Amino acid sequence: xxxxxxxxxxxxxxxxxxxxxxxxxxxxxxxxxxxxxxxxxxxxxxxxxxxxxxxxxxxxxxxxxxxxxxxxxxxxxxxxxxxxxxxxxxxxxxxxxxxxxxxxxxxxxxxxxxxxxxxxxxxxxxxxxxxxxxxxxxxxxxxxxxxxxxxxxxxxxxxxxxxxxxxxxxxxxxxxxxxxxxxxxxxxxxxxxxxxxxxxxxxxxxxxxxxxxxxxxxxxxxxxxxxxxxxxxxxxxxxxxxxxxxxxxxxxxxxxxxxxxxxxxxxxxxxxxxxxxxxxxxxxxxxxxxxxxxxxxxx
Amino acid sequence: xxxxxxxxxxxxxxxxxxxxxxxxxxxxxxxxxxxxxxxxxxxxxxxxxxxxxxxxxxxxxxxxxxxxxxxxxxxxxxxxxxxxxxxxxxxxxxxxxxxxxxxxxxxxxxxxxxxxxxxxxxxxxxxxxxxxxxxxxxxxxxxxxxxxxxxxxxxxxxxxxxxxxxxxxxxxxxxxxxxxxxxxxxxxxxxxxxxxxxxxxxxxxxxxxxxxxxxxxxxxxxxxxxxxxxxxxxxxxxxxxxxxxxxxxxxxxxxxxxxxxxxxxxxxxxxxxxxxxxxxxx
Numbered sequence: 404x405x406x407x408x409x410x411x412x413x414x415x416x417x418x419x420x421x422x423x424x425x426x427x428x429x430x431x432x433x434x435x436x437x438x439x440x441x442x443x444x445x446x447x448x449x450x451x452x453x454x455x456x457x458x459x460x461x462x463x464x465x466x467x468x469x470x471x472x473x474x475x476x477x478x479x480x481x482x483x484x485x486x487x488x489x490x491x492x493x494x495x496x497x498x499x500x501x502x503x504x505x506x507x508x509x510x511x512x513x514x515x516x517x518x519x520x521x522x523x524x525x526x527x528x529x530x531x532x533x534x535x536x537x538x539x540x541x542x543x544x545x546x547x548x549x550x551x552x553x554x555x556x557x558x559x560x561x562x563x564x565x566x567x568x569x570x571x572x573x574x575x576x577x578x579x580x581x582x583x584x585x586x587x588x589x590x591x592x593x594x595x596x597x598x599x600x601x602x603x604x605x606x607x608x609x610x611x612x613x614x615x616x617x618x619x620x621x622x623x624x625x626x627x628x629x630x631x632x633x634x635x636x637x638x639x640x641x642x643x644x645x646x647x648x649x650x651x652x653x654x655x656x657x658x659x660x661x662x663x664x665x666x667x668x669x670x671x672x673x674x675x676x677x678x679x680x681x682x683x684x685x686x687x688x689x690x691x692x693x694x695x696x697x698x699x700x701x702x
Numbered sequence: 703x704x705x706x707x708x709x710x711x712x713x714x715x716x717x718x719x720x721x722x723x724x725x726x727x728x729x730x731x732x733x734x735x736x737x738x739x740x741x742x743x744x745x746x747x748x749x750x751x752x753x754x755x756x757x758x759x760x761x762x763x764x765x766x767x768x769x770x771x772x773x774x775x776x777x778x779x780x781x782x783x784x785x786x787x788x789x790x791x792x793x794x795x796x797x798x799x800x801x802x803x804x805x806x807x808x809x810x811x812x813x814x815x816x817x818x819x820x821x822x823x824x825x826x827x828x829x830x831x832x833x834x835x836x837x838x839x840x841x842x843x844x845x846x847x848x849x850x851x852x853x854x855x856x857x858x859x860x861x862x863x864x865x866x867x868x869x870x871x872x873x874x875x876x877x878x879x880x881x882x883x884x885x886x887x888x889x890x891x892x893x894x895x896x897x898x899x900x901x902x903x904x905x906x907x908x909x910x911x912x913x914x915x916x917x918x919x920x921x922x923x924x925x926x927x928x929x930x931x932x933x934x935x936x937x938x939x940x941x942x943x944x945x946x947x948x949x950x951x952x953x954x955x956x957x958x959x960x961x962x963x964x965x966x967x968x969x970x971x972x973x974x975x976x977x978x979x980x981x982x983x984x
Binding site: 407409410411413414415417418421422424425426428429430431432433435436439449492493496497499501507509510511512513514515516517518519520521522524525526527528529534535538539542575580583584587632635636638639642643656657660661664665670673674676677678680681684685688689692693696700 | 721722724725728729732733734735738739742755756795798799801802803806808811812814815816817818819820821823824825826827828829830831832833835836855856858859862886887888912915916917918919923934937938941948951952955956958959962963965966967970973974977978
């Protein structure tokens with residue numbers, strides 16, 4: 404297609420303000436946060452005297468931040484596992500020419516349209532020890548199954564059981580996303596593939612495990628990356644549902660960073676935490692962006 | 703096939719029965735929070751006691767909704783005042799960027815796109831401290847205008863992505879006809895692209911409005927005065943207050959969720975498109 408040189412210049416000028424905004428507000432600010440994390444800023448008045456890695460040593464040796472990292476690890480594993488399993492189950496069920504498929508799909512997806520704050524408030528009620536699930540358990544005589552849920556400080560090998568209710572709430576909100584991805588993937592598999600498998604004598608179950616699931620692997624990967632990076636930076640849901648929890652049982656880097664910075668005014672340490680979060684997310688996202696944009700170019 | 707058709711039919715009926723049972727059970731459990739919101743929100747304060755937590759209200763009363771609504775009106779208004787302009791501006795910016803990045807690939811455009819795109823994945827904590835300093839510096843800290851600006855800027859990556867993917871699908875030939883007439887980059891945007899952009903705008907507007915309405919981290923960091931807080935922050939404060947008025951909390955939560963929920967129910971198809979666009983590939 405022929406374009407004049409002037410038009411290309413205009414094209415560049417159209418994108419320039421956005422590019423500058425992103426360069427300043429994303430990259431510039433991250434650089435500024437890094438600078439802050441290397442400073443002695445503690446208190447309301449900024450103090451940018453250079454202290455090297457002191458703040459990083461400080462946070463990594465603090466019990467709270469170590470707990471945050473363990474919590475993030477266990478939360479992420481359980482949350483991703485549940486979302487993939489539920490999403491797969493729902494999409495396979497819905498892919499079987501179900502009546503009212505649209506209604507079901509909407510029911511599984513609507514939680515994505517509401518705020519984490521709303522989700523947090525509702526699920527806080529559901530798992531409140533005195534009212535929610537425990538009340539049902541007591542009513543049906545299963546009182547011995549009632550426990551403290553997110554108020555329980557117990558932990559096994561660094562896994563805080565209080566995280567379970569939050570994992571459930573987060574999976575409720577986001578497994579519709581994996582379902583939508585898988586459903587789109589299943590619809591993209593040609594009928595011939597299933598027929599070929601059947602003709603070869605594969606049972607229904609074998610068709611799924613040997614043929615269809617392997618074909619869905621790229622979808623699983625992008626679901627894991629998108630949900631994984633959400634999990635690494637999660638804040639709203641935990642903040643409204645439990646906060647840091649008993650003995651930091653439900654604390655995550657997002658909460659710690661927020662409280663350290665804006666409640667305790669320890670800006671330099673808060674900045675250090677935010678930069679740790681940034682690198683965790685970048686480690687997941689950059690390879691993902693790189694490969695998916697390269698793939699796009701090839702096709 | 704030698705299968706007895708009677709057994710076959712029976713088997714099929716059973717397997718369909720199991721399928722629908724599982725689906726209905728899943729659907730019911732996904733709706734539990736909605737049940738909780740409604741059952742608790744429609745009770746009066748004295749009906750919310752431990753013995754009746756899960757039961758439906760004996761007498762349906764809207765008093766909790768009225769109470770929550772009166773309390774939250776200023777914050778609902780704030781959220782609208784933030785979400786509407788921020789959504790419109792970021793949609794327009796996204797549309798222009800998407801147009802350039804799909805149809806005017808000048809040298810370097812392939813580097814600019816990932817540079818912009820990366821901005822939608824970062825944890826916003828990592829820009830929060832400089833952002834607060836910057837907003838204080840330009841005297842927008844604690845103001846609605848500050849939040850609007852923030853949402854427009856951090857909305858650039860996702861809106862650019864959605865429009866770029868949308869315009870990539872538009873065949874180049876449609877534009878070429880315009881260039882034959884000698885129209886430049888702006889004329890062809892206004893005359894050719896814009897008129898066919900409605901679906902793209904709907905997707906972006908729904909997506910941005912929902913995200914901005916539901917957003918919490920920027921809101922809680924940037925707004926201080928209760929009268930200027932958006933709905934999510936006010937709702938969190940309502941829930942964090944000393945007396946646990948579950949009925950008012952639940953009513954408030956439902957009120958806060960209603961606008962985006964309605965958008966989803968009415969225009970769900972476009973919402974899902976925005977959702978899938980978030981995973982980069984077109």
